[in-house]
Amino acid sequence: MAILFHWNSATPEIWHNAFAAAGCGNDIRSLADPGNVAEVEHAVVWAPPAGALKAFPRLRYIYSIGAGVTHVTLDPEWPSHVPIVRLQDRMLVLDMSCHVIHWVLHFHRFYARYARQQDQGVWLHHRYPENAERRVSVLGLGQTGKDACIRLRDLGFPVTGWARSPKRVEGVRCLHGDENFDTVVRAADILVNLLPLTDATANILNASVFDRMPKGSFLINCGRGGSVDDRALLNALDGGHVECAALDVFREEPLPADSAFWTHPGVFVTPHTAAPTNERSAAEFIAAQVKVAMDGGRPAPIVDPERGY
CATH class of the missing domain: 3.40.50.720 (NAD(P)-binding Rossmann-like Domain)
Incomplete structure (x- = not known):
């Protein structure tokens, strides 16, 4: 053997x-x-x-x-x-949750805005809402998704989780199926994608989804790059409907040098390092x-x- x-x-x-x-x-x-x-x-x-x-x-x-x-x-x-x-x-699960928490807090407290202001030498405060007022939706309730939901819940964020089949996480609103996907998206001030790439999840984050997210929302993708319609995301960022996106996974890896994600001011690129x-x-x-x-x-x-x- x-x-x-x-x-x-x-x-x-x-x-x-x-x-x-x-x-x-x-x-x-x-x-x-x-x-x-x-x-x-x-x-x-x-x-x-x-x-x-x-x-x-x-x-x-x-x-x-x-x-x-x-x-x-x-x-x-x-x-x-x-x-x-x-x-x-266990270490992969913990690392993924740490990555998600980092970017949730980064966007929640407007650190992306402060980074741009530093480049411009601008001193300006941005008032952020209480944690309880910032809704986070997590797509994918496998082991990593559940753990991220629990940790975000414990930080006081109202968390909605979504999966294809019924799941239960104490203190987290868990929805499932296509019939509830719209509810999850509309409740996503910050949308976290942890879905695997399948025929059903390819391009699941598309123009329709970005349009239904609240204006000024944020995307964190550490599932798979093929779940995101790249052009639709760039359009949503350019139009200001999505304020920023933290992308750890991409359709093509390494990310090509000519990708617009490298230089877009609203995009934060990490090289598939969320949970090594x-x-x-x-x-x-x-x-x-x-x-x-x-x-x-x-x-x-x-x-x-x-x-x-």
């Missing part, structure tokens, strides 16, 4: 130690030296080359070294019959799930192929 491991930025010692500590053995293979491919039953990967995984005929599970799985599923040749285990890491994989905690989690599978159990969480997450 060999393990294929592929991540170009990995610290091999961390992963080998985690696999050994979990009791997974030490038969760790690489794409450069896979050995007998029929012996490989587990693939722990981030962004494997297109077509690479189909070479392993007895693969039982693919483990994503990251919360997203499109780095696997966008490969037209990936073995789609093999279940994908998604990373569910913490190697030690991720290695511990994945190694534990590999061991579950080796012992005959079913690792978790398994990606639902129809929903895409």
